[in-house]
Amino acid sequence: MAKSVEEVLAKVFNMEASKINDITSPSNTEAWDSFNGLLLVTELEKTFDVKFTIEEIVGVKTVADIKKVLKQHGAEVK
Amino acid sequence: MTKMDFKTAKKIIFDLTANRGSVADYINLAKEIFAANFELPEYVRKIKVAFLSNFTILGLPEVFKAKALFHNIAAETYQGTYNQYAQEILNPESGLNKFKPKLIYFLVDYSDVDKNQITQLVEKAGENGAKVVLIDDFSDFKEHWYTKYKDLGDMRLALDAFPALAEKLVGTAVAVSGATKKCLVLDLDNTLWSGIVGEDGADKVVPNKKLQEHILNLYKTGTILAINSKNNEADAMEVIEKHPDMLLRKNHFATWQINWNDKASNIRAIADELMLGTDSFVFVDDDPFQQSLVAESCPEVAVMHPDNLIGYVGFSSAKLTAEDERRGEMYAEERARRSVQSSLKSVNDFLKDLKLEVTIREVKADSPIIPRLSQMTQKTNQFNMQTVRWSEGDIKALLSQGNRMWAIDAVDRFGDYGIIGFLSASPEDKSVWVISNFLMSCRILGRGIEKSFLANLIKSARENGVAELIGEFSPTKKNKSLCEKFYLENNFKAIGEVNGVFRYHYDFTKDYPYPNLVKVNFA
Numbered sequence: 297m298a299k300s301v302e303e304v305l306a307k308v309f310n311m312e313a314s315k316i317n318d319i320t321s322p323s324n325t326e327a328w329d330s331f332n333g334l335l336l337v338t339e340l341e342k343t344f345d346v347k348f349t350i351e352e353i354v355g356v357k358t359v360a361d362i363k364k365v366l367k368q369h370g371a372e373v374k
Numbered sequence: 375m376t377k378m379d380f381k382t383a384k385k386i387i388f389d390l391t392a393n394r395g396s397v398a399d400y401i402n403l404a405k406e407i408f409a410a411n412f413e414l415p416e417y418v419r420k421i422k423v424a425f426l427s428n429f430t431i432l433g434l435p436e437v438f439k440a441k442a443l444f445h446n447i448a449a450e451t452y453q454g455t456y457n458q459y460a461q462e463i464l465n466p467e468s469g470l471n472k473f474k475p476k477l478i479y480f481l482v483d484y485s486d487v488d489k490n491q492i493t494q495l496v497e498k499a500g501e502n503g504a505k506v507v508l509i510d511d512f513s514d515f516k517e518h519w520y521t522k523y524k525d526l527g528d529m530r531l532a533l534d535a536f537p538a539l540a541e542k543l544v545g546t547a548v549a550v551s552g553a554t555k556k557c558l559v560l561d562l563d564n565t566l567w568s569g570i571v572g573e574d575g576a577d578k579v580v581p582n583k584k585l586q587e588h589i590l591n592l593y594k595t596g597t598i599l600a601i602n603s604k605n606n607e608a609d610a611m612e613v614i615e616k617h618p619d620m621l622l623r624k625n626h627f628a629t630w631q632i633n634w635n636d637k638a639s640n641i642r643a644i645a646d647e648l649m650l651g652t653d654s655f656v657f658v659d660d661d662p663f664q665q666s667l668v669a670e671s672c673p674e675v676a677v678m679h680p681d682n683l684i685g686y687v688g689f690s691s692a693k694l695t696a697e698d699e700r701r702g703e704m705y706a707e708e709r710a711r712r713s714v715q716s717s718l719k720s721v722n723d724f725l726k727d728l729k730l731e732v733t734i735r736e737v738k739a740d741s742p743i744i745p746r747l748s749q750m751t752q753k754t755n756q757f758n759m760q761t762v763r764w765s766e767g768d769i770k771a772l773l774s775q776g777n778r779m780w781a782i783d784a785v786d787r788f789g790d791y792g793i794i795g796f797l798s799a800s801p802e803d804k805s806v807w808v809i810s811n812f813l814m815s816c817r818i819l820g821r822g823i824e825k826s827f828l829a830n831l832i833k834s835a836r837e838n839g840v841a842e843l844i845g846e847f848s849p850t851k852k853n854k855s856l857c858e859k860f861y862l863e864n865n866f867k868a869i870g871e872v873n874g875v876f877r878y879h880y881d882f883t884k885d886y887p888y889p890n891l892v893k894v895n896f897a
Contacts, residue, residue: 308398310405331432334526338533339398350522 298372318360344371378410381673387444404436417653419551424475426454429530545687552752561659562603576612586621596701601630628705638671707789735897737779755852758813805841822889843880
């Protein structure tokens with residue numbers, strides 16, 4: 297079943313999913329600090345049943361990047 | 375969103391435990407609990423807990439907090455500054471030392487620190503009375519140890535491991551704060567055995583061996599067992615008494631409610647019969663309806679599916695004493711006593727027939743029973759005049775200041791109860807004694823033991839030339855019914871109330887003999 301990246305971010309950053317879009321990034325989201333960034337990685341891996349590499353994690357800058365990486369892993373993203 | 379209160383929070387933790395909730399779920403819940411700042415029921419224990427580590431454990435305190443609430447523990451947490459554990463411990467002005475934790479979890483990876491230094495720090499950290507738990511073995515978390523998170527933020531333990539780790543850690547908090555569960559209430563069909571006895575037949579059900587082994591171990595370490603099942607008693611007993619693969623038998627259970635009443639009422643009936651508070655109860659049932667019925671009407675009870683019992687840490691106790699090891703057995707013996715009670719003509723005949731003997735001993739500073747006495751002050755709620763909790767150190771300090779203390783133990787024809795009461799008298803001056811602690815295990819009340827204990831105190835007071843003996847009663851929800859009138863009914867006169875503490879004065883002109891139903895020995 298396809299799952300929503302926005303909903304995972306909303307849960308981790310404790311904000312409304314409707315306020316999250318493809319350009320959401322650490323620079324425009326106060327709650328996206330380094331700890332919550334790692335929490336997000338954990339939550340995404342659990343939700344989409346994938347394992348990211350360090351390079352992927354370091355390379356991700358926006359929500360659009362997250363979706364791209366997830367699709368490369370074959371995850372079904374809503 | 376539902377309004378966050380204690381009951382809702384516990385329900386959420388129950389769901390997270392059953393469905394393997396993620397770290398983010400727990401952290402969010404901890405934040406919501408903190409933000410809601412709801413009122414906590416009286417039975418929730420508060421404890422200050424600190425976390426120190428030589429690697430990043432951000433998030434662990436929050437997960438711990440959420441987990442602890444399920445055990446009726448409200449944890450206030452402190453997290454040491456990253457990698458500053460030595461300064462935190464050694465500097466008297468550090469955040470840690472100002473926080474004054476009761477419990478410190480020290481998580482250490484030896485790959486880049488000196489083991490001897492850590493040992494010394496652990497010792498030092500415990501000097502202010504905190505219990506220090508060193509966690510240096512992560513072999514249970516191999517999959518989570520030194521993953522990519524190590525390089526991303528010195529998280530040597532991946533976040534994913536926190537729920538399971540926190541669950542393990544909470545066991546110590548349960549023990550230290552005295553929130554130890556005492557009674558395990560069990561469903562039968564599809565819990566103790568697979569199958570439904572009323573439908574499948576007693577010889578067709580299959581006892582759940584692994585679970586029963588675990589429960590038997592809990593029984594051996596002092597957990598009281600009870601049954602709460604919708605069945606015909608005869609059907610259920612046929613399995614319990616006759617099925618060749620049952621490990622748990624009738625004699626392991628202190629009581630049972632096998633009937634068609636609702637399970638919440640049954641739990642209350644069990645609690646009344648055993649004279650225990652339901653906040654020390656765990657209820658295990660496979661049926662989600664029964665789980666939520668009980669969780670809804672008794673939020674203080676820890677409710678869980680049988681699959682979650684084996685990893686549950688709520689039965690952890692600070693120190694296993696000889697009485698603990700026998701408690702499950704003692705309550706089962708108690709059931710045999712009660713069945714004698716109903717077949718005898720009068721209570722007095724019953725008491726005589728018990729052949730009850732007590733032994734009173736004075737407590738000295740080197741007495742080996744001090745840990746047990748401290749534990750009793752922590753755990754006894756119902757017959758406990760002041761409900762003051764004393765550590766072993768407190769007891770020793772009071773003895774060195776001239777307090778006199780006595781312990782009482784009891785034995786009858788059904789078995790040995792061990793130590794069942796504690797009494798302390800503090801001299802205000804040479805001629806005035808104040809009873810500063812007086813508690814009895816409530817399973818033996820009403821047989822003259824408490825009167826024997828008081829008679830001994832009055833005798834000692836007379837022998838020591840005491841002119842005034844004062845008793846005190848501080849009401850709580852739990853001690854009211856047993857303690858409120860106790861002094862008044864035993865030759866004491868009320869002399870007033872100060873700050874919610876009622877005081878009573880003993881009338882030395884009256885005789886206070888040992889009750890004749892109890893044989894009193896002195897050790």
